[in-house]
Structure formats: C-alpha cells, structure tokens
Amino acid sequence: MTVPALVLDGLAYRYEGQEMRFDLTxxxxxxxxxxxxSGAGKSTLxxxxxxxxxxxxxxxLIAGRDVTTLPPAERPLGFVFQENNLFAHLDTFRNVALGIAPDLRLDAAARARVEAALDAVGLAGFGTRRPGEMSGGERQRVALARAFLRERPLLLLDEPFAALGPALRREMLDLLExxxxxxxxxxxxxxxxxxHPEDARGHAGxxxxVADGRIAALGDTADILAARSEAVAAYLGL
Known part of the structure; x- marks a missing residue:
C-alpha cells in the first residue's frame, strides 16, 4: 500500500480567537x-x-513519518512562497544551489545538478544574474528550480504565481507540470x-x-468548482 505524502491528523491551531482544525490526507x-x-486558514494550513x-x-505526517515537532529545515518538503524567498545578494546559481548545499560548498556533480535545474526551468545562462536583475516570472522560475533540486516527496506552494498576469501564470503552471x-x-x-480557482482546473486532481479554519469541502476539482455547496458557490460568485 502506498504511503500518503501528507497527513494532517486533527491538527489544531488557534489564531486571534479563531479555532482552526485540519484533517487532510x-x-x-x-x-x-x-x-x-482570505483569512480562512489556507496559508495557515x-x-x-x-x-x-x-x-x-x-x-x-510526511511520507509516513511523524514530523510534528521537527523544525522546517528537517521536514522532507519543498516550499515556494508568493515572494519567492530569494536572497538578493546571491546570484541565480547560488540561490538555486542552496536547495542542496546550504553552505554553498559544491563538488563538480552538484554544480552540474544546479546547471541542469536552471536549464529545466528555461534559465540556462542566467546563473550570474541577481534577483533584482530579473522579472517576476524569472524569479519564480529560480524558486521552482531550487525546490525541485531538493527532490522531496512533497511540494507546498503558497500562491507563488498570484502577482503574475493570467498568461504568465498559466505558463508557470505548465512549467510546474x-x-x-x-x-x-x-x-x-x-x-x-x-x-485563482481556475488555476486548479486542468492541473489539480x-x-x-477552506472556510472558517476548516476544510469545508474536498473532492474532484471539477465537482468542487461546479459549486455544489452554497459556501463554495458564494465564494466563486455563482
């Protein structure tokens, strides 16, 4: 039997008087x-x-391992934020290399892996550029390259493409696929x-x-976006 990538088992959290509880596999x-x-608890989850x-x-639990008390750096996952979390003083190559070598000490094989990751996201030749010299879409490509280089069983994305226009957002989702x-x-x-609920269509199975700190509905993407519950219909404006 396949072990789930992520299990949230009765996960309870209180924020500014709001009681949140998440159960998810x-x-x-x-x-x-x-x-x-907004404020429902998505990012908190x-x-x-x-x-x-x-x-x-x-x-x-991540890949069957209880990580409840472990710090972020010790959990087997990748995380891409809306603000891409790049270091402005480091060039693209070193920003990506942090995914496998926090001390930036790389042997020839590791350097080749970084170059391959940059090539995979369409940034071959961009290794010496710093984040301030790149577009928003290019910076998110750097963040994705770093996350995929870590080869973890779980990738968390917190609205990483929210600031991009519709066409570029679709391009980034296709790249992720x-x-x-x-x-x-x-x-x-x-x-x-x-x-952007439409981002889920065609990608998320x-x-x-999420509403009021709970997972109020969960199912096939097409069914959820068909707004068969009043809460989802109100959120989608249907």
Whole structure:
C-alpha cells in the first residue's frame, strides 16, 4: 500500500480567537489545490504542514513519518512562497544551489545538478544574474528550480504565481507540470494554495475548499468548482 505524502491528523491551531482544525490526507503523487476566502486558514494550513507554526494539537505526517515537532529545515518538503524567498545578494546559481548545499560548498556533480535545474526551468545562462536583475516570472522560475533540486516527496506552494498576469501564470503552471512529469508524477505530491480557482482546473486532481479554519469541502476539482455547496458557490460568485 502506498504511503500518503501528507497527513494532517486533527491538527489544531488557534489564531486571534479563531479555532482552526485540519484533517487532510494527500496521496503520493497527488496535486491538490486549496482555495477559499482570505483569512480562512489556507496559508495557515501550509505553515503548519511546513513547521513554520506549531499546532496546539494533532499530528503532521510526511511520507509516513511523524514530523510534528521537527523544525522546517528537517521536514522532507519543498516550499515556494508568493515572494519567492530569494536572497538578493546571491546570484541565480547560488540561490538555486542552496536547495542542496546550504553552505554553498559544491563538488563538480552538484554544480552540474544546479546547471541542469536552471536549464529545466528555461534559465540556462542566467546563473550570474541577481534577483533584482530579473522579472517576476524569472524569479519564480529560480524558486521552482531550487525546490525541485531538493527532490522531496512533497511540494507546498503558497500562491507563488498570484502577482503574475493570467498568461504568465498559466505558463508557470505548465512549467510546474512539466517539471513534475520529468521528476515522475508518482514521486511528488503538490499542495497549492491559490486565489485563482481556475488555476486548479486542468492541473489539480482534487481541490479542498477552506472556510472558517476548516476544510469545508474536498473532492474532484471539477465537482468542487461546479459549486455544489452554497459556501463554495458564494465564494466563486455563482
């Protein structure tokens, strides 16, 4: 039996008087989208899974391992933020290299892996550029290259393409799909928070709708976006 990539088991968290509780299983190789109104708890869900927040109760399991008490750096996952989290004083090559060598000490094989990652996201030859010299889409490509270079079983995306226009956002999602396919879909699970429900269509097999600190609806993406519940219909403006 395949071990789930992520399990949130009765995960409890309290923020500014709001009680949140998440129960969720993400299968190995699954692409799950997370949608819902602002302040509903979408980013909190990711931060709890990643270890940036400590839950008041429950467990987090990644690839079958209980990581509830582990710090973010020790959890087997990648994380891409909306602001891409690049270091402005480092060039593109070194920003990507941090994914496998936090001390930036690389042998020839590691350097070749970094160059291959840059090539995979269409940034061959960009290694000496710094983030300030690149467009928003290019910076997100750097962040994706670093995340995929780590080869973790779980990738968390917190609205990484929200600031991009529709065409560039679609391009980045297609790139993410190609990277996932090259890696082997069954080896990587993706949990993607998005404010654009249409981003889930055609990519995410399932979608979770978060409201009031709970997963209020979870199912096939087409079914969820068909707004068969009043809460989802209100959120989608249908």
């Amino acid at each position: 993400v299968e190995a190789g699954e692409w799950l989208a997370v949608i819902g109104p 990711l931060d709890l899974a990643a270890g940036f927040l400590r839950p008041q109760g429950g467990r987090v 190609r990277l996932r396919a090259a890696r082997g879909r069954s080896s990587l699970a993706i949990v993607m928070v998005t404010h 399932r979608t979770a709708f």
